[in-house]
Amino acid sequence: MKEDTTLPLRNSATNLVFGEGSPDAKLFFLGEGPGYWEDQKGRPFVGNAGALLNQLLYSIKLPREEVFITNVVCYRPPENRDPLPGEIQSCRKWLDRQVEAIGPKVVVTLGRYSMARYFPGETISKVHGKSRKVNGVIYFPMYHPAAALHQGGLRETIKADMLKIPELLAEAAKQEKAEAKQQPKQLGMF
Numbered sequence: 001m002k003e004d005t006t007l008p009l010r011n012s013a014t015n016l017v018f019g020e021g022s023p024d025a026k027l028f029f030l031g032e033g034p035g036y037w038e039d040q041k042g043r044p045f046v047g048n049a050g051a052l053l054n055q056l057l058y059s060i061k062l063p064r065e066e067v068f069i070t071n072v073v074c075y076r077p078p079e080n081r082d083p084l085p086g087e088i089q090s091c092r093k094w095l096d097r098q099v100e101a102i103g104p105k106v107v108v109t110l111g112r113y114s115m116a117r118y119f120p121g122e123t124i125s126k127v128h129g130k131s132r133k134v135n136g137v138i139y140f141p142m143y144h145p146a147a148a149l150h151q152g153g154l155r156e157t158i159k160a161d162m163l164k165i166p167e168l169l170a171e172a173a174k175q176e177k178a179e180a181k182q183q184p185k186q187l188g189m190f
Helices: 036-041 048-059 085-102 112-118 145-150 154-162 165-182
Strands: 027-031 068-071 106-110 132-134 137-142
Touching (some): 027 085, 048 145, 106 112
Parallel strands (some): 106 137
16 A cells, blocks of 8 residues: 555655554444544554544443454545545555455444445434444444544444444354354265
């Protein structure tokens, strides 16, 4: 990704902010884009929104190291503006490769730009907290933690949505177990 000169935000940012976390994560968080601190440190969700995300993970007894966290764009947009459609599209191939390599069972979108990838044409106020299963993966939209920092009333909504995640992980594990049982066994010749 660092060598990809087609990524439009690379010249205005300080660092590439690649995803981080467990390469075997069952739970994949997809944010919108790096902010100031993420750009400075080259790590996703390390600013105030990241601190809130860490608290939310703690509330469901899930260490940050056991999940994978990234964004729809890997470089900070200038002045922390929203990512543009072309910028999101230019990072898509890299994001697709991350998702494919990790193979999560649950993808949580944080904010409307990451939500739009899996819930096109929807509004976050209508679909947050409601899961959708596509090709064996559960997609679950939530408000971005930064929204709760700017609009205190959303904090309880985000907390309530986060509390649904353990149930989604349990559902995914049950599905994975059922699929494993359905795998045909190869018969021996004798």
